[in-house]
Amino acid sequence: MNGNDFTFVLDGENIRFEPGQTIMEAATQAGIYIPHLCYHADYRPRGSCKLCTVKINGRFGSACTMPVQPGMQIDNDTDELTAMRRRLVQMLFVEGNHYCPHCEKSGNCQLQAVAYHVGMTDSHYPHFYPLRQLDASHPDMLLDRDRCIACELCVRASLESDGKAVFGLAGRGSRTRVVVNSESGLLGDSDFSADDVAARICPTGALIPKREAYLRPIGARQYDLRDIAHNAPPDPPSPEQMP
Amino acid sequence: MHEHLEQASQPEGLQRLVIEPVSRVEGHGKVTLLLDDAGRVQQARLHIVEFRGFERFIQGRPFREVPTLVQRLCGICPVSHLLAASKACDPFVLGSSAITPTAKALRRLLHHAQVLQSNALHFFHLASPDLLFGFDADPAQRNVFGVLATNRELGLRGIRIRKYGQEVIRLLTGKRVHGTGSAPGGFLHPLSLAARASMQQDIDTIIDWCAASLQLARDQYLANEAEYRNFAATRSAFLSLVTADGAAELYDGVLRVKDAEGRLIVDGHDPARYSDLIREEVKPWSYMKFPYLAPFGHDGGYYRVGPLARINNADVLPTPLAEAARREFSDYGGGKPVQAALAQHWARMIDTLMCAETIRELLDAPELTGSEVMGESSDTLREGVGVIEAPRGTLIHHYRLAEDDTIACANLIVSTTHNNRGMNDSVRGVAAQYFDGRTITEGLLNRIEVAIRAYDPCLSCATHALGQMPLIVEALAADGQPVSQLIRHADGQFSRALP
Ligand code: SF4
Ligand code: FES
Numbered sequence: 001m002n003g004n005d006f007t008f009v010l011d012g013e014n015i016r017f018e019p020g021q022t023i024m025e026a027a028t029q030a031g032i033y034i035p036h037l038c039y040h041a042d043y044r045p046r047g048s049c050k051l052c053t054v055k056i057n058g059r060f061g062s063a064c065t066m067p068v069q070p071g072m073q074i075d076n077d078t079d080e081l082t083a084m085r086r087r088l089v090q091m092l093f094v095e096g097n098h099y100c101p102h103c104e105k106s107g108n109c110q111l112q113a114v115a116y117h118v119g120m121t122d123s124h125y126p127h128f129y130p131l132r133q134l135d136a137s138h139p140d141m142l143l144d145r146d147r148c149i150a151c152e153l154c155v156r157a158s159l160e161s162d163g164k165a166v167f168g169l170a171g172r173g174s175r176t177r178v179v180v181n182s183e184s185g186l187l188g189d190s191d192f193s194a195d196d197v198a199a200r201i202c203p204t205g206a207l208i209p210k211r212e213a214y215l216r217p218i219g220a221r222q223y224d225l226r227d228i229a230h231n232a233p234p235d236p237p238s239p240e241q242m243p
Numbered sequence: 244m245h246e247h248l249e250q251a252s253q254p255e256g257l258q259r260l261v262i263e264p265v266s267r268v269e270g271h272g273k274v275t276l277l278l279d280d281a282g283r284v285q286q287a288r289l290h291i292v293e294f295r296g297f298e299r300f301i302q303g304r305p306f307r308e309v310p311t312l313v314q315r316l317c318g319i320c321p322v323s324h325l326l327a328a329s330k331a332c333d334p335f336v337l338g339s340s341a342i343t344p345t346a347k348a349l350r351r352l353l354h355h356a357q358v359l360q361s362n363a364l365h366f367f368h369l370a371s372p373d374l375l376f377g378f379d380a381d382p383a384q385r386n387v388f389g390v391l392a393t394n395r396e397l398g399l400r401g402i403r404i405r406k407y408g409q410e411v412i413r414l415l416t417g418k419r420v421h422g423t424g425s426a427p428g429g430f431l432h433p434l435s436l437a438a439r440a441s442m443q444q445d446i447d448t449i450i451d452w453c454a455a456s457l458q459l460a461r462d463q464y465l466a467n468e469a470e471y472r473n474f475a476a477t478r479s480a481f482l483s484l485v486t487a488d489g490a491a492e493l494y495d496g497v498l499r500v501k502d503a504e505g506r507l508i509v510d511g512h513d514p515a516r517y518s519d520l521i522r523e524e525v526k527p528w529s530y531m532k533f534p535y536l537a538p539f540g541h542d543g544g545y546y547r548v549g550p551l552a553r554i555n556n557a558d559v560l561p562t563p564l565a566e567a568a569r570r571e572f573s574d575y576g577g578g579k580p581v582q583a584a585l586a587q588h589w590a591r592m593i594d595t596l597m598c599a600e601t602i603r604e605l606l607d608a609p610e611l612t613g614s615e616v617m618g619e620s621s622d623t624l625r626e627g628v629g630v631i632e633a634p635r636g637t638l639i640h641h642y643r644l645a646e647d648d649t650i651a652c653a654n655l656i657v658s659t660t661h662n663n664r665g666m667n668d669s670v671r672g673v674a675a676q677y678f679d680g681r682t683i684t685e686g687l688l689n690r691i692e693v694a695i696r697a698y699d700p701c702l703s704c705a706t707h708a709l710g711q712m713p714l715i716v717e718a719l720a721a722d723g724q725p726v727s728q729l730i731r732h733a734d735g736q737f738s739r740a741l742p
Pocket of ligand 1: 202
């Protein structure tokens with residue numbers, strides 16, 4: 001390491017980076033996991049979930065949006081940050097209706113996996129039990145707003161990868177909802193297709209294909225086998241997976 | 244038999260005796276005995292908070308999610324709900340065609356493993372302590388650890404029979420409890436030869452142990468016959484599934500009813516038309532409905548379900564050892580259905596042996612390891628009924644679909660609901676027989692529990708297996724003042740806050 005020009009310190013470790021990278025990108029490249037939900041490598045960061053919050057030279061900042069500077073001292077895997085992230089995830093759980101026990105995404109869900117990673121064992125806060133609309137109008141896809149965390153990934157994927165604009169977010173704060181760009185507001189009346197990139201992007205069980213439910217047995221799913229810190233995003237299910 | 248006790252003619256002048264809770268997760272229960280001035284039991288009611296909420300919860304959900312969702316109804320027999328819901332949802336995928344032979348074999352295997360493990364839990368963990376040590380034994384002994392301490396072989400066998408059933412469930416669904424496997428249209432994945440081989444390994448031993456445990460249950464009943472015959476006594480008709488030619492059948496079949504005299508009063512009834520047969524009555528004092536057989540009216544239509552109904556109703560059991568045992572049971576009844584509440588444990592162990600033998604047959608069947616597990620049809624239906632024999636009796640799931648393939652409405656009738664009246668009647672019987680009119684005794688409290696548990700362990704707390712169910716017995720005067728109170732604490736100790 002010649003000088004500190006292209007290195008920074010993450011949890012006491014010297015990490016190389018390429019100029020212009022965000023903290024998230026540099027850490028991911030170095031194989032270090034920073035918890036995140038609204039970040040996806042293929043899209044411009046939005047910085048809304050705040051789960052990737054790290055301590056940069058003693059001050060809080062979002063790893064997914066903050067460009068790395070040479071010599072930065074960054075804390076990521078600390079008790080303090082984990083405790084804060086746990087609270088954030090708990091808030092996400094009580095704001096929506098996340099019933100993991102029968103959710104078909106269970107085991108492949110990033111929200112659930114992050115919750116395990118940060119050691120969440122209860123909801124801590126009282127549940128909001130919001131009333132949200134289920135949209136089963138599309139022949140191949142289901143939009144279950146109960147499980148939406150407003151990460152905006154479907155919005156970005158539809159716009160940037162599919163060249164469509166099927167989704168948008170409406171409302172503010174905990175009342176934010178994903179809305180569908182069609183006259184009726186129903187997914188079935190939009191030009192959304194199960195082949196769209198946006199159809200496979202949702203980190204939770206909010207936007208899922210129909211008829212694939214539980215194809216891969218519980219217990220043999222992506223995050224059943226390994227903690228999210230050591231995982232790539234889930235593979236498509238394969239039917240002959242048996243424990 | 245004790246109907247006259249249910250509704251007191253002058254409730255104002257009665258004392259209230261409250262026993263609670265008789266339950267934990269699966270529903271909070273309470274027994275109320277209303278006494279008259281002379282201290283006689285005038286009114287007896289078992290209150291159960293039931294899971295009606297699930298029917299609303301299911302509404303609006305995509306049907307493919309429903310089988311996995313509804314199995315959360317119960318931690319003891321989730322697979323029964325998974326399967327009944329899968330059956331009810333099959334027409335949404337298959338129309339009127341059947342699931343593939345492999346899917347059917349896999350579901351049947353799963354179902355029999357479930358009944359095996361649940362019956363084992365019911366008998367060994369929950370009932371055998373009462374039967375072995377007597378109703379008045381120290382609660383510190385009257386539990387599964389007591390059984391292990393005094394009859395180690397029996398206790399261990401019970402645990403291993405249950406474990407075998409759970410292991411089959413795990414191999415088929417990925418988890419011992421609340422896994423996935425069965426789904427609308429069939430089964431999600433084929434069974435590997437390796438998994439089948441591992442199930443085959445122990446099944447002969449399991450059958451031997453089930454046969455030995457059945458002998459024990461029978462001997463135990465017959466040795467105490469004079470007492471057991473009238474304990475918590477009630478007289479009813481019996482409802483269960485049978486095959487078209489009258490053999491016992493747990494997964495499929497037609498509905499049959501035998502009256503208390505043993506006459507076939509309903510036979511070959513299509514389960515999809517269950518609503519022609521069963522009507523549900525609501526009583527103001529209970530959350531749980533009281534079903535009765537509509538064609539026979541409110542009084543004539545009193546029936547029970549469960550292993551006792553299955554063994555009483557069948558002309559024959561499909562496996563040899565169980566069939567021999569059924570004949571002996573039937574001889575004991577003198578050709579009429581056996582009615583005794585505690586004979587349910589004897590019947591349950593015949594049922595368990597039948598499951599173990601059936602599992603061996605299913606494991607040997609070539610279609611079990613076929614690869615065609617999921618069916619499909621373009622000609623689907625919008626309404627479905629799934630009926631199976633769950634461990635504690637007939638279980639009915641009924642769904643109707645909305646335009647977008649979500650559930651428009653759901654109706655579930657669970658075994659406990661069918662037996663609601665039977666349990667009430669048995670509790671009344673116990674109260675009438677054992678309450679001395681003055682003091683709530685430990686003996687009375689224990690006996691009420693024993694009667695309920697003869698039907699349904701779901702109503703008694705799972706920790707009760709450890710002798711730890713907290714229970715409060717309270718006698719209230721007509722003005723609401725408690726006159727006597729007995730508490731059993733979580734550690735099994737009794738105390739009295741009042742005389
Ligand atoms: S539907 Fe999924 S991808 Fe879209 S905003 Fe909600 S959680 Fe994010
Ligand atoms: S991942 Fe950075 S704010 Fe969501």
